[in-house]
Amino acid sequence: MDAFVIHGGKRLRGTFRVHGSKNASLPLMAAALLSDKPITLQDVPDLADIRSMGRLLTSLGCEVTRTGEGNRSLKLHTSADTNSQATYEIMRTMRAGICVLGPLLARRGEARVSMPGGCAIGDRPVDLHLRGLRALGARISLDEGYIVAETPSEGLVGCHLFLGGPNGSTVLGTANVMCAATLAKGTTVIESAACEPEVEDLANLLNAMGAKITGAGSPRITIEGVKSLKGADHAVLPDRIEAGTYVIASAITNGDVVLENFPTLALTALLDRLKFVGIEVEPDDGNGAVSKDRLHDRVRIATQRRLQPVHVVTQPHPGFPTDLQAQMMALLCLADGNSIITEKIFPDRFLHVAELARMGADMVRSGPTVLVSGVRELIAAPVMASDLRASAGLVLAGLAARGTTTINRVYHLDRGYERMELSLQQLGADIERVDRDAV
Numbered sequence: 001m002d003a004f005v006i007h008g009g010k011r012l013r014g015t016f017r018v019h020g021s022k023n024a025s026l027p028l029m030a031a032a033l034l035s036d037k038p039i040t041l042q043d044v045p046d047l048a049d050i051r052s053m054g055r056l057l058t059s060l061g062c063e064v065t066r067t068g069e070g071n072r073s074l075k076l077h078t079s080a081d082t083n084s085q086a087t088y089e090i091m092r093t094m095r096a097g098i099c100v101l102g103p104l105l106a107r108r109g110e111a112r113v114s115m116p117g118g119c120a121i122g123d124r125p126v127d128l129h130l131r132g133l134r135a136l137g138a139r140i141s142l143d144e145g146y147i148v149a150e151t152p153s154e155g156l157v158g159c160h161l162f163l164g165g166p167n168g169s170t171v172l173g174t175a176n177v178m179c180a181a182t183l184a185k186g187t188t189v190i191e192s193a194a195c196e197p198e199v200e201d202l203a204n205l206l207n208a209m210g211a212k213i214t215g216a217g218s219p220r221i222t223i224e225g226v227k228s229l230k231g232a233d234h235a236v237l238p239d240r241i242e243a244g245t246y247v248i249a250s251a252i253t254n255g256d257v258v259l260e261n262f263p264t265l266a267l268t269a270l271l272d273r274l275k276f277v278g279i280e281v282e283p284d285d286g287n288g289a290v291s292k293d294r295l296h297d298r299v300r301i302a303t304q305r306r307l308q309p310v311h312v313v314t315q316p317h318p319g320f321p322t323d324l325q326a327q328m329m330a331l332l333c334l335a336d337g338n339s340i341i342t343e344k345i346f347p348d349r350f351l352h353v354a355e356l357a358r359m360g361a362d363m364v365r366s367g368p369t370v371l372v373s374g375v376r377e378l379i380a381a382p383v384m385a386s387d388l389r390a391s392a393g394l395v396l397a398g399l400a401a402r403g404t405t406t407i408n409r410v411y412h413l414d415r416g417y418e419r420m421e422l423s424l425q426q427l428g429a430d431i432e433r434v435d436r437d438a439v
């Protein structure tokens, strides 16, 4: 098992181009099951989760091939519909495998899909996915860890449905129901739909395939069912979580990093909190000057020496993303005072707290809230990566810490960050990947 060894204290400098989004790509890939015509997705990151989704789709009769310049695109072509079973063996490795349920049901009338895995970040039920699909008429039961779903003889039928849950909306649940509704009879209205940019991106692909969807990106999505969907070409959104992680990497090392393909609009809440901390993300005109275009997709990160504490609450989009909570916590460990972080999406998503404490961070957790008292410096230690974003938080802490930090089990990072150690090396970090036995 691989580990990262980081000699901390190097200021990051240089330019990094943000990759296409993992969390957009995965449901986009699953949408290829809705058509027998080829779909091409441009700028799909090369990640463990993307490869797992590729294996899953292949098992379901979809040919998946890397193509285009630098093999950055994916071509997906569903040419066989003989197998509609998504096995536990593949599904346990990632959460987004559940996105095949809606498309399989809508196009083949049946699906047998294992309950999904994903990051260990607390309870992750799928009741809202099932509630939404049942509202369209699907008959669903559970059998030995599998969701068994079928459509009635008249097919799925559009309806007005509410998809809100105890912690707000559901991102992948909205994706699943939206996909299923594209081929249902009549009109579906999803109330309390997730507003995340990845949902909007999926609606854009589906519309390019001939679906009739309006309102995606707002809490009410309307889908007029159509008889069939065709092929399409689609460019995947930049990854807002990767982008946010590299902003914080620059800030925590007091660096001078320029980010390209930066999704400014999708990161408003992060940029707002960072401004309070003393970090400006300025549009860059490419000649080292601040651009007048505030929505420029090339930005430069300017960090004040003293970081101010701040209150952060994770919320559904456009609120502060839960997927950047661990990275923000690493930064606030070094602020000049007390910060409060409240996790409202996954109240137990705090496995990084104990590991950051091993590096000298001063934190007290009470339920979904952590009080972070800033310290002068973090001190390197061996730590254990527990989930994807917790791992990213530990890498950031290691970049800033005095001494040599070893982060064990970085396979979690490989699910969501493309060759992170190489990108950080190019920005001047002293980081290397080693085989765990060598540590």
Ligand SMILES: CC(=O)N[C@H]1[C@@H](OP(=O)(O)OP(=O)(O)OC[C@H]2O[C@@H](n3ccc(=O)[nH]c3=O)[C@H](O)[C@@H]2O)O[C@H](CO)[C@@H](O)[C@@H]1O
Pocket (backbone or CB within 6 Å): 023, 024, 026, 095, 096, 123, 124, 125, 126, 127, 128, 129, 130, 165, 166, 167, 168, 169, 170, 171, 172, 173, 194, 198, 322, 323, 345, 346
């Ligand atoms: C592959 C992908 O895109 N993953 C993202 C997606 O996960 P995912 O779509 O799985 O997360 P959800 O939006 O569904 O979860 C939001 C909240 O709703 C609850 N819930 C969800 C479904 C359900 O049927 N019942 C229920 O109660 C969850 O426990 C959680 O408290 O959105 C999360 C929240 O922004 C992100 O952290 C994940 O990175």
Ligand SMILES: C=C(OP(=O)(O)O)C(=O)O
Pocket (backbone or CB within 6 Å): 023, 094, 095, 096, 117, 118, 119, 121, 323, 388, 389, 416
């Ligand atoms: C939690 C995440 O991924 P997943 O939903 O696939 O577990 C994430 O991307 O931070």
